[in-house]
Amino acid sequence: MDKAGAARSLDVMRTTRGALAGRVKWSFGRHAAVGLLLGGLIAGYALPGSWPVIVAAACMAATAMVVARDRRRDGFVVSGYRAGRTRWMTFVMLAVAFGALLGAIVLKTRYGLTWAPVAMGGGTAVFATILSIVWERVYRRELGGVRHGR
Numbered sequence: 001m002d003k004a005g006a007a008r009s010l011d012v013m014r015t016t017r018g019a020l021a022g023r024v025k026w027s028f029g030r031h032a033a034v035g036l037l038l039g040g041l042i043a044g045y046a047l048p049g050s051w052p053v054i055v056a057a058a059c060m061a062a063t064a065m066v067v068a069r070d071r072r073r074d075g076f077v078v079s080g081y082r083a084g085r086t087r088w089m090t091f092v093m094l095a096v097a098f099g100a101l102l103g104a105i106v107l108k109t110r111y112g113l114t115w116a117p118v119a120m121g122g123g124t125a126v127f128a129t130i131l132s133i134v135w136e137r138v139y140r141r142e143l144g145g146v147r148h149g150r
Helices: 003-023 028-046 051-074 085-109 116-143
Strands: none
Touching: 028 051, 028 085, 028 116, 085 116
């Protein structure tokens, strides 16, 4: 391939990525679904008996439904583990959620604060919703050609 052909190919790639960046826009409800599923997973530990396992299974099933809906609506699913700044944002979200889950379990079992999982789950839901919105913005900037703050 000569330089002109390579330049044309890069231009087509930039145009395609720009078009995709303009198309990838999720609703607030979609972002809230991320937060509610993650927060609900944690809040479910406030329930007695085997209910936390049932809530966890329901959250996993609902996650699969969100992925199926994204695939139907957009024709693809964007992995949170893709390369770039979004991967670190995903790891931060998971680390905060895992810390909240551990904190909720310890507060409930060791200190008898049965409401702790609900409080931790609520906080995680708000955090994950906000981070999902920021994640989308970073993803769209990266698709548009802006990487790592450049």
